[in-house]
Amino acid sequence: MSKLIRLTIQRQDARESHPYAQTFEIEHKPQMNVISCLQDIAARPVTVAGEQTTPVAWDCNCLEEVCGACTMVINGRVRQACTALVDNLLKEQATIDLKPMSKFPVVRDLFVDRSRMFAALKKVRAWIDVDTYGYLGEGPKVEPSVADRRYELSCCMTCGCCMDVCPQVNDGSDFIGPQAIGQAALFNMHPTGAMSADQRLEALMGPGGITDCGNAQNCVKACPKEVPLTWAIGKTGRDTTVHAIRRWFVK
């Protein structure tokens, strides 16, 4: 007789409908992760009460923690479902608890709409402006320490963990969140990107920008890719301070 594991999942049928909980029981297999649990439930969507239901909807893509699509709140902590291994989760609590991320609109069940983060990337111009496809020659040299820091910042996969744990990101606030600040810092450190640094800083100086950070510093602890988010926030705080002084007294 194989071992059974229990999952309580928060369901939601549509964007505006009310969430409700359902509990499922599936057979334990070695090396299971949350995604494989959801696949097993989809194969036989029957609750512990014996009620036939719809398969649970969720979002996933790469299954190796580089795309961020399967991010959800697992046992009360936001993380990726693909790298959340069942045996570890059962050490945390007896029944695995799955909820959608709390700071994004739910599309259905565990599937959320994370488009606000992409809008934020547009707002801070998280790209390098190129005005030609022609060959411009070699780019400027980048110091290795700068390149290392930029690499760390570039690991962001827009998963939304930092947004979900941030007390300043919520439906009553305009705060853009740590992710976009990190990416603004990344492109401001690029030799070509630095030429439009002022535009990124200006975008972060209005309502909902860098000043709305509350310094809870949850973002950096929740980030699965160890992106130096609080460093980026501190650096952007410094850059906006200098930019404001220049704007007021020099320019």
Add this chain to the structure above:
Amino acid sequence: MTQPVETWFQKNHFLVRRLHSLAGIVPIGVFLCIHLYTNSLAFVGPEKFNEHVKQLHEIPNLLVVELIGIFLPIAFHAWYGILIAQSGRINVAQYGWLDNWRYTLQRVTGWIAIVFILLHLAHFRFAHWFGGPAYQEVVAKGTTPFDLTAAGFIMWLPMGLWMLVYAVGLTASVYHFCNGIVTFCITWGITVNDLSRKRVSIAAAALAIVLLGFGLSSLAALASGPAPKATAALLNP
């Protein structure tokens, strides 16, 4: 009609937020340090305390200095701080990291400090407005600042309760200021890396211990000196 005001604040969002941050350190934080130093003289000796308070009262145009240097900055910092506090959703029960506790306590102590400061102003700074005839009688007798303050601690409430209120208000204010030094340094981009933040945190904690020492020792001196017995007789003849 409120639209233009909102627009002005939105337009100058960065400036207003930075002014809120700055006001917490200068002048409010600096004032807190000076104030608690003055208070600590009560522990050194009533004469020292009386002498120093008399000097402070001799500052020309004291009320104007207080208004511009203390009352207006505190009013702005408190009002805008309430708006900031309302924009956050505390989640420390779910994510109990130390920095998240500090974030949460910064808001909780802010609320306590607002209530405490209002009470404290009515209780001591403007006691001649709120104190009533018994208090006026003590003042009329040419009571020294030390005895007058000690009298305040037996007016309206039992002394034990006053001490509790002041110990809580003092601790909250000191925490709010010292943790505020740490967040000020992050906000302005003074401390960017983790090590510098840790060092500033340690320095701020050391300052908090000194300020708490000043504050609590002055409370102890005011509660235990011979003066309260004399003033008690005055207030409850």
